[in-house]
Amino acid sequence: MSTIARKKGVGAVLWDYLTTVDHKKIAHLYLISGGIFFLLGGLEALFIRIQLAKPNNDFLVGGLYNEVLTMHGTTMIFLAAMPLVFAFMNAVVPLQIGARDVAFPFLNALGFWLFFFGGVFLNCSWFLGGAPDAGWTSYASLALDSKAHHGVDFYTLGLQISGLGTLIGGINFLVTIINMRAPGMTFMRMPMFTWATFVTSALILFAFPPLTVGLIFLMMDRLFGGNFFNPAAGGNTIIWEHLFWVFGHPEVYILVLPAFGIFSEIFATFSRKRLFGYSSMVFATVLIAFLGFMVWAHHMFTVGMGPIANAIFSVATMTIAVPTGIKIFNWLFTMWGGSIKFTTPMHYAVAFIPSFVMGGVTGVMLAAAAADYQYHDSYFVVAHFHYVIVGGVVFALLAGTHYWWPKMFGRMLNETLGKITFWLFFIGFHLTFFIQHFLGLMGMPRRVFTFLPGQGLETGNFISTVGAFFMAAATVVLLINIVISVKGEKAPADAWGDGRTLEWAIASPPPVYNFAQLPLVRGLDPLWLEKMEGKKELTPAEPLGDIHMPNSSFLPFIMSFGLFVAAFGFTYHQETAWGLPVGILGLLITFGSMFLRSVIDDHGFHIHKEEVLELEKKGANA
Amino acid sequence: MHVEEKLTPETFPAAPERATLEGKNKFLGFWLFLGGETVLFASLFATYLALKDKTNGGPSGEELFQMPIVFMATMLLLTSSLTSVYAIYHMKNFDFQKMQLWFGITVLLGAGFLALEIYEFYEYVHEGHKFTSSAFGSAFYTLVGTHGAHVAFGLLWILTLMIRNAKRGLNLYNAPKFYVASLYWHFIDVVWVFIFTVVYLMGMVG
Ligand code: HEM
Numbered sequence: 001m002s003t004i005a006r007k008k009g010v011g012a013v014l015w016d017y018l019t020t021v022d023h024k025k026i027a028h029l030y031l032i033s034g035g036i037f038f039l040l041g042g043l044e045a046l047f048i049r050i051q052l053a054k055p056n057n058d059f060l061v062g063g064l065y066n067e068v069l070t071m072h073g074t075t076m077i078f079l080a081a082m083p084l085v086f087a088f089m090n091a092v093v094p095l096q097i098g099a100r101d102v103a104f105p106f107l108n109a110l111g112f113w114l115f116f117f118g119g120v121f122l123n124c125s126w127f128l129g130g131a132p133d134a135g136w137t138s139y140a141s142l143a144l145d146s147k148a149h150h151g152v153d154f155y156t157l158g159l160q161i162s163g164l165g166t167l168i169g170g171i172n173f174l175v176t177i178i179n180m181r182a183p184g185m186t187f188m189r190m191p192m193f194t195w196a197t198f199v200t201s202a203l204i205l206f207a208f209p210p211l212t213v214g215l216i217f218l219m220m221d222r223l224f225g226g227n228f229f230n231p232a233a234g235g236n237t238i239i240w241e242h243l244f245w246v247f248g249h250p251e252v253y254i255l256v257l258p259a260f261g262i263f264s265e266i267f268a269t270f271s272r273k274r275l276f277g278y279s280s281m282v283f284a285t286v287l288i289a290f291l292g293f294m295v296w297a298h299h300m301f302t303v304g305m306g307p308i309a310n311a312i313f314s315v316a317t318m319t320i321a322v323p324t325g326i327k328i329f330n331w332l333f334t335m336w337g338g339s340i341k342f343t344t345p346m347h348y349a350v351a352f353i354p355s356f357v358m359g360g361v362t363g364v365m366l367a368a369a370a371a372d373y374q375y376h377d378s379y380f381v382v383a384h385f386h387y388v389i390v391g392g393v394v395f396a397l398l399a400g401t402h403y404w405w406p407k408m409f410g411r412m413l414n415e416t417l418g419k420i421t422f423w424l425f426f427i428g429f430h431l432t433f434f435i436q437h438f439l440g441l442m443g444m445p446r447r448v449f450t451f452l453p454g455q456g457l458e459t460g461n462f463i464s465t466v467g468a469f470f471m472a473a474a475t476v477v478l479l480i481n482i483v484i485s486v487k488g489e490k491a492p493a494d495a496w497g498d499g500r501t502l503e504w505a506i507a508s509p510p511p512v513y514n515f516a517q518l519p520l521v522r523g524l525d526p527l528w529l530e531k532m533e534g535k536k537e538l539t540p541a542e543p544l545g546d547i548h549m550p551n552s553s554f555l556p557f558i559m560s561f562g563l564f565v566a567a568f569g570f571t572y573h574q575e576t577a578w579g580l581p582v583g584i585l586g587l588l589i590t591f592g593s594m595f596l597r598s599v600i601d602d603h604g605f606h607i608h609k610e611e612v613l614e615l616e617k618k619g620a621n622a
Numbered sequence: 623m624h625v626e627e628k629l630t631p632e633t634f635p636a637a638p639e640r641a642t643l644e645g646k647n648k649f650l651g652f653w654l655f656l657g658g659e660t661v662l663f664a665s666l667f668a669t670y671l672a673l674k675d676k677t678n679g680g681p682s683g684e685e686l687f688q689m690p691i692v693f694m695a696t697m698l699l700l701t702s703s704l705t706s707v708y709a710i711y712h713m714k715n716f717d718f719q720k721m722q723l724w725f726g727i728t729v730l731l732g733a734g735f736l737a738l739e740i741y742e743f744y745e746y747v748h749e750g751h752k753f754t755s756s757a758f759g760s761a762f763y764t765l766v767g768t769h770g771a772h773v774a775f776g777l778l779w780i781l782t783l784m785i786r787n788a789k790r791g792l793n794l795y796n797a798p799k800f801y802v803a804s805l806y807w808h809f810i811d812v813v814w815v816f817i818f819t820v821v822y823l824m825g826m827v828g
């Protein structure tokens with residue numbers, strides 16, 4: 001926490017965060033709320049594993065199990081992994097490209113609050129009859145049949161709201177990266193994490209609209225008498241599957257490409273060596289994104305699309321392994337001959353390679369359409385996607401937390417505790433999911449709340465449950481580490497001593513305006529270049545002057561709150577008299593604040609040169 | 623160039639919408655947003671094509687669609703796109719009054735389109751083609767209605783900008799706003815061309 005923040009009262013800090021448009025504070029907001037949803041999703045996972053610890057268990061049965069399972073998947077993907085990825089994008093990308101903020105600070109805040117209210121809305125379902133119970137994929141045939149309560153409506157409306165936030169975030173990062181780079185920061189000098197953010201944002205831009213459309217259809221069918229998915233009136237449930245997976249497969253790359261980016265930074269930093277094959281890394285990232293749009297139907301091999309469609313999607317899917325392989329070798333070659341430092345982030349990076357490769361291998365197995373008839377909807381698929389998502393994305397998020405924590409909060413995390421977290425998590429992860437491959441091959445179906453004794457499934461399931469508790473323990477250690485870091489060692493600008501990219505050239509945490517003078521970038525890894533020439537600071541690209549800053553605003557919060565209110569209204573509009581008016585009121589709040597945003601001029605303000613000088617002096621002493 | 627600078631026709635830049643960093647960001651961001659909108663409409667079109675014959679015993683497109691009214695609506699909207707080009711032409715020449723005039727005509731034409739569309743929907747409902755009556759109904763009203771909602775939003779947006787800036791004229795702060803609003807208007811027009819072709823023309827030949 002900066003010295004300025006500490007002097008303020010709690011109320012002022014809270015107001016500051018509610019109205020902030022500063023990408024660094026928005027990053028904190030994403031990290032905290034994503035982190036809380038991660039704990040919630042983790043708790044749900046523990047419940048699932050307790051239920052499956054022994055055959056015929058009755059800890060969580062039937063409908064409740066379906067709700068917990070659905071919310072686990074939905075929460076982890078949309079409310080934990082996505083915002084945590086956004087946390088690092090916000091914290092790091094503007095710094096890495098040498099910018100003072102993102103292109104649209106106001107929209108950045110709006111994106112966060114939309115995500116936040118969407119997530120809160122979704123979780124309100126727990127207290128209002130029941131949570132969604134048709135799986136995180138919410139296939140229409142199941143979702144239309146879920147009539148006992150409004151669970152699925154919380155899913156369709158909540159995800160529409162938070163999805164809108166994600167879309168806004170994606171556009172913001174695209175424009176930021178295209179328009180706001182410091183002088184000399186050409187595209188082929190951008191750090192890999194920035195590249196990953198760029199490509200991911202493009203994926204978001206094209207993948208989220210189909211999801212929105214699918215959600216609108218489902219909402220129409222359930223709440224407004226639509227017939228998109230109702231076969232009795234000519235509807236077709238397969239349309240949902242296509243729309244969902246046209247979004248869903250790119251979504252997995254939306255999650256994993258930033259993870260690749262985080263690891264690329266960590267490998268280079270702690271091997272103290274330039275990233276091997278930088279341009280092929282960029283190429284592979286773009287190629288994965290491109291191919292990622294052509295393979296969605298591999299989730300639908302058993303739907304009955306016919307042998308030709310299956311064959312095409314099967315081959316297309318397998319080709320993704322090629323650019324992914326390129327990346328794996330580049331990381332290995334980055335370490336080769338480097339002088340490696342085994343810090344906590346580096347532990348995750350090294351562990352990521354074999355873990356993720358195993359997920360990739362099962363992916364290629366699943367991509368063989370004929371074989372997929374056997375694997376589909378079994379625990380083998382569960383094992384596959386947890387190997388890629390946990391072994392890839394979650395490892396990266398944990399690594400990124402340890403790596404960038406000092407930059408974001410100005411304090412080092414404890415390395416010993418960090419390594420304990422790592423080992424507990426690593427062992428727990430493999431214990432939980434490795435055995436699930438075999439459970440799946442032995443015929444255990446996914447999404448079923450229990451299994452019978454005497455079918456050879458007992459031991460495997462028990463081991464899997466034990467592993468989950470290891471991961472829970474790891475999370476507890478991480479939380480302890482975070483709490484004690486408040487009094488921990490202060491982080492210098494170049495917190496690890498081996499920083500290569502621009503974020504390590506400025507104070508930790510950075511001042512509001514990031515760079516007192518925009519830096520001149522002279523190559524890939526600009527800070528490393530300067531350090532190799534014996535300099536301690538970046539070469540400035542402009543004289544010191546007044547700095548233009550955007551104004552804070554409470555409107556993003558109100559706009560998102562309006563949609564939150566509207567969602568409640570529409571959920572209950574069929575059976576209550578207040579539903580429709582409340583729905584309309586919510587929309588009026590949102591459109592009203594958009595109107596205010598349009599008519600009230602917002603020119604921002606300036607921080608004067610003298611103040612900048614003073615702040616820089618303070619920062620240097622801290 | 624600075625946002626708050628007072629400008630004359632001589633000092634007004636050739637591309638006022640991109641003369642400031644804010645303008646540049648807005649310009650690019652809006653183009654990207656339209657990219658996302660394109661995918662949104664593509665999904666709606668794909669669904670419509672899959673469901674257009676699923677009338678559930680109700681009237682089909684062939685029986686419903688009337689050339690004269692749809693053709694009129696099309697003409698109104700296409701013309702409004704042209705008038706918005708004039709408006710932007712005058713904006714670039716720093717002629718605020720003429721810009722307002724042409725945007726005003728754009729809004730009127732757009733309102734005419736919307737009125738025809740509402741009348742058309744009203745007729746269809748009377749003939750038994752409802753949102754709730756069949757998969758065709760749901761897909762039709764969602765596709766065409768989403769477009770209509772875009773038109774309505776565009777109208778309100780352009781009107782708001784015209785009224786808000788009526789007294790102070792053009793500057794580099796509001797020029798990008800007018801410009802992206804006109805981009806949005808063109809986009810709506812392009813989508814309509816596809817709706818006209820895919821829904822109405824293809825629907826009438828059966
Ligand atoms: C070489 C790369 C990959 C290939 C060939 C591949 C292939 C597949 C296939 C064919 C399925 C469908 C299995 C079935 O339902 O029968 C699948 C499921 C899945 N994959 Fe992958 N995959 C790859 C990488 C990834 C990555 C990187 C992620 C995420 C970061 C991922 C996440 C998922 C998820 C979440 C599912 C399950 C969705 C569900 O049914 O709930 N995959 N994968």
Ligand SMILES: [Cu+2]
Pocket residue numbers: 248249252295296298299
């Ligand atoms: Cu996939």
